[in-house]
Amino acid sequence: MDATIIGAWVATGLTLFIFSFLYKDNPLFKLAENLYVGVSVGYTIVKTYDTVIVHLIWKPIVENQEWTLLIPVAIGLLMLTRYVPKAAWLSRYAFAFIVGVGAGLAIPRTVSSFILKQIEDTIRPLLMLVPGEGVTFSWNLMNPASSVNVIIVLIGVSSVLFYFFFSVEHSGPGKMVARTGVMFLMIAFGAAFGYTVMARMSLLIGRLTDLIEYSDPSYGRPTLWLTLVTIGTLIVLSRRSRSEPPDSH
Amino acid sequence: MLKKPPSVVLASFRPSTYPRGYASALHSLRPCWMVFLNILILIVVCGVSSAVVLAEDHLAVPANLQVFDTPNDGGQSLTVNWAPGALDSPDVRYQVLVGDAGATDVAALKVVAEFPAHTRLVKDAKGAWWTRTAERNWHQFTIRSGKAVELKDGTVYTVTVAMLKGEERIVGPLLQAAPTPNWFNWNLVNNLVLTLIFGGVVFFSIAHARRRDIFLRRIPGLDAVDEAIGRATELGKPILYLTGAHDMSDPSTIAAAVILGRVAKKTAAYETELLVPHRDPITMAVCQEITKQAYLEAGKPDLFKEDSNFFITSDQFSYTAAVDGIMLRKQPAANFFMGSYFAEALLLTETGASTGAIQIAGTDSDHQLPFFVTTCDYTLIGEELYAASAYLSREPVQLGTLRGQDIGKAMILSVIAIGILLATLGVATQAAWPQYFLDFFKDVK
Structure with a gap:
């Protein structure tokens, strides 16, 4: 049998088994779930072995004599001391190194992306220099750089930032500012929600396109047969669970 | 000087103020040779003027060309700067050429970039005033190791810039430089200062939280x-x-x-x-x-x-x-x-x-x-x-950290308010000085 046809049957079966979760938790879903987790773990182990142990450790050290790589290898091996209770404390050095390096890398990146970039994009002149017209106040909402949009962005950034003040009580005028901030947040969330839902719909369309393609006789109609098998199994399981006596506790 | 010659020449047709009584016999001949002389001067001046106009249309060698290792980077990169030319316009183009250290002939160099002559200015590049390598209106091009050319750290390369208009091309002097990685990225000095300020505020707030309830x-x-x-x-x-x-x-x-x-x-x-x-x-x-x-x-x-x-x-x-x-x-x-x-x-x-x-x-x-x-x-x-x-x-440490972050956010709000005011002032007065403040709050990597 052609490998493409086997692939079509496996893909269709697993897709339908996962979709069966929409009805309720059932053995078919458990089968697909365990298979999925098992395959992904197996794949990760093989990939990690090849990428890290072979290409990042073994080959550079043995073939290229890059002995300095023994330092990260030693730090990494300290992790394994967790399995020896008496030496488990050594693993804390490895964790301290990882958390320290992580924080060290994250701080400048955070200052750059979440502080400087935001300040840079918020600071815009309230007046525009238009060739032929001179310095003007632009009311054009369609132009992101217009004066009125600069004011909207300024109000949004200031109010949202104020909402995230934790040592100041949100009462009186502060409450109004914080509520304005929440309003801006919700508008942003709404836009993001709609955008992401559309992206998810495209994923669903991708799966459905595959299922339609695999209903073709050239593949042996796996979509048709496996849909019948899935529905049949769910009906049988449902009837069996009804006939079983209720749980004692 | 070239704008004046016609008027100077025509001025000599004015009547002479020289007293007739002292005139020699040759005086009668004056109009003839004066006319001849003026025509001769006119021809010479017009010739020179048209030659100068033609010269202005001709391409010029990129002035003050500089090639050096790109500062504040991880290596494998060279930067080229040159002064703006009189003919810089969308019709004229610049070429950046790179070759090995031993290259003495332009033919041995490879064109790695070509762009209109009014583009690639220092002011368009993302950078701050404290790391700028040339005037804002100068041209700047950064050659990075990639598909077009592979640059190795420590290796010397020959670089030049050519100016093109139609079929005509004029090539600048061949200069040499070697890319090297830098220990410090001075573009990020604002990042460091802000981190230190925010860190200081957080430490101060933690000390405050240990003494008082927040x-x-x-x-x-x-x-x-x-x-x-x-x-x-x-x-x-x-x-x-x-x-x-x-x-x-x-x-x-x-x-x-x-x-x-x-x-x-x-x-x-x-x-x-x-x-x-x-x-x-x-x-x-x-x-x-x-x-x-x-x-x-x-x-x-x-x-x-x-x-x-x-x-x-x-x-x-x-x-x-x-x-x-x-x-x-x-x-x-x-x-x-x-x-x-x-x-x-x-x-x-x-x-x-x-x-x-x-x-x-x-x-x-x-x-x-x-x-x-x-x-x-x-x-x-x-x-x-x-x-x-x-x-x-x-816990005081965490409460103090939170309080410190709040102070940091208040500082950010103040910077935004001052920044918008200065940016508006900069547009209204066409002044460049507000940029010195604004650059400090730019994300320049």
């Missing part, structure tokens, strides 16, 4: 943490706690791990089962330590289970499928989603909502926040996640 406003999502743990205890069901998709280098994972410590302490005190499935083995190991410590602090070390933190897989959707299965089979009474999340967020929270569990989420993944807001009972938005551990523990 007010923290109530965060509804955080109040719900105790409520959720209490509910799980009453129902005799476990608590499911997720630490997100990232590893320990991500601040949100660190925050999630800190909150886990607090939650674990409560579950230990109430003797409630805690389930923490992981995607990252290192995060799992760190969380195991945190959970163990929490059980010790709660005085219940015997209740600590090594496998309360367990690894599933690092694959996104197989992990999601497994956690969904846990939610349906173990029926936890409370689900915590802390840390960073991606497309799995809605799949997890929808399943959790279908089991009737109380759900509390906390993430700085802004693209997933809408899903948490719609499917969870309480959501810690962005920085509230970081505030959570301080709010729950009331």
Whole structure:
């Protein structure tokens, strides 16, 4: 049998088994779930072995004599001391190194992306220099750089930032500012929600396109047969669970 | 001088003021030779003028050409600067040529870039005034190692710039430079200064918090943490706690791990089962330590289970499928989603909502926040996640850090207000000096 046809049957079966979760938790879903987790773990182990142990450790050290790589290898091996209770404390050095390096890398990146970039994009002149017209106040909402949009962005950034003040009580005028901030947040969330839902719909369309393609006789109609098998199994399981006596506790 | 000659020449046709009485016999001849002389001068001047006009149309060698190692970078890059030319316009183009150190002939050089002569100016490049290598109106091009040319650190290369117009091309002097990596990126000096300022403010606030109590406003999502743990205890069901998709280098994972410590302490005190499935083995190991410590602090070390933190897989959707299965089979009474999340967020929270569990989420993944807001009972938005551990523990260090962050945010608001004022002033007065302040708050990498 052609490998493409086997692939079509496996893909269709697993897709339908996962979709069966929409009805309720059932053995078919458990089968697909365990298979999925098992395959992904197996794949990760093989990939990690090849990428890290072979290409990042073994080959550079043995073939290229890059002995300095023994330092990260030693730090990494300290992790394994967790399995020896008496030496488990050594693993804390490895964790301290990882958390320290992580924080060290994250701080400048955070200052750059979440502080400087935001300040840079918020600071815009309230007046525009238009060739032929001179310095003007632009009311054009369609132009992101217009004066009125600069004011909207300024109000949004200031109010949202104020909402995230934790040592100041949100009462009186502060409450109004914080509520304005929440309003801006919700508008942003709404836009993001709609955008992401559309992206998810495209994923669903991708799966459905595959299922339609695999209903073709050239593949042996796996979509048709496996849909019948899935529905049949769910009906049988449902009837069996009804006939079983209720749980004692 | 070239604008004046015609008027000078024509001025000589004016009547002479020389007294006739002193005139020689040759005087009668004056008009003839004067006319001849003026015509001769006119021809010469017109010839010179037209020659100059032709010269202005001709291309000129790029002036003040400089080639040097690109400063503040990781190497494998050279920068070329040259002064603006009189003919710089969209019709005229510049070429940047690179070759080996020994190249003495332009033919041996390779063209790595060609662009209109009015583009690639210093002012267009992303940079700050303290690292600028030329005037704002000068041309600048950075040659980076890539498909067009491979630059090796420490190797000398010959570089030049040519000016083109139609078929005509004039090449500048051949200059040499070698790329080298730099220890410091001075573009990031503003980043360092801000980090030091914010760090100083945080340290000051921590010292202040040790001496005095600091007010923290109530965060509804955080109040719900105790409520959720209490509910799980009453129902005799476990608590499911997720630490997100990232590893320990991500601040949100660190925050999630800190909150886990607090939650674990409560579950230990109430003797409630805690389930923490992981995607990252290192995060799992760190969380195991945190959970163990929490059980010790709660005085219940015997209740600590090594496998309360367990690894599933690092694959996104197989992990999601497994956690969904846990939610349906173990029926936890409370689900915590802390840390960073991606497309799995809605799949997890929808399943959790279908089991009737109380759900509390906390993430700085802004693209997933809408899903948490719609499917969870309480959501810690962005920085509230970081505030959570301080709010729950009331420890001076964490309270002081939070207070320091608030002061930092107030400083940012002030900078934005002053910056907008200066930027507006800069546009209104056409002054360049506000840019010196604004550059300091630019993200220049």
